[in-house]
Amino acid sequence: NKNQALIKQLLANNTQVYVCGQSATHFKVTSExxxxxxxxxxxxxxxxxxxxxxxxxxxxF
Known part of the structure; x- marks a missing residue:
């Protein structure tokens, strides 16, 4: 994931990050x-x- 560093920084600063389950299923991304x-x-x-x-x-906007 090319955004991994950014996502980890967001999580380290108490940001909640969600992924759409329907999109994840379409792209065969599991919770693991x-x-x-x-x-x-x-x-x-x-x-x-x-x-x-x-x-x-x-x-x-």
Whole structure:
């Protein structure tokens, strides 16, 4: 993963990182292949809905 260093820095600074489970399945990425600390959501839409319930907002810009 060419973004591994960045992801590890984000995780080290208490950032939550999620991967879309549907995309992961399509690309044959299993949870065992994820960087320690990265979480797999059922889908990006599910993660977005759950984060909105926690008070997070989405800014597409």
């Amino acid at each position: 292949l994820l960087i320690d600390g990265v979480k797999m959501s059922l889908s990006a839409m599910t993660a977005h809905a759950q984060l909105q319930q926690q008070g997070y907002t989405f800014n597409p």
